[in-house]
Amino acid sequence: MELTQIRLLVSDFPAVYRFYRDVLGLKPQFDAESGPYAKLSPDTGPAAIALQDRAQMAEVLKQLGTEPEGYRTLVVLRVNDLDAAHAELTSKGAEFTRDPGPMGERMRVAYLADPEGNLIELQEWLAPREQSGSAAVS
DSSP states (O other), X not given: OOOOOEEEEESSHHHHHHIIIIISOXXXXXXXXXXXXXXXXXXXXXXXXXXXXXXXHHTTSGGGGSXXXXXXXXXXXXXXXXHHHXXXXXXXXXXXXXXXXXXXXXXXXXXXXXXXXXXXXXXXXSSOOOEETTEEOO
């Protein structure tokens, strides 16, 4: 089994697409601002976020026709310099719900939301996780 992507079901596809592309700076696999599907990736790492138009997907899975209530996802993105990422994203119009601050002893985090309210955590690792034997603990 291989994880290929995390897919967010969205109602305002163009707004969410532009947020992940223009504000967060993720690179689209192909230009698809009007949807109904897009896959966007950061500059490094194998992980990707995909966007799927909720109405189109509800034609396949009827239970998706009802809008969800409350927070449904938390997308986590690791950055090398949290303060720099916070400043850059703020300059692009991102509104943070929590400015950079500590989370435990090993990392700092900040939180914002995309146009549909999906939460995004930016995290900066201050210290690597301790190693157990010859393999790192995740």
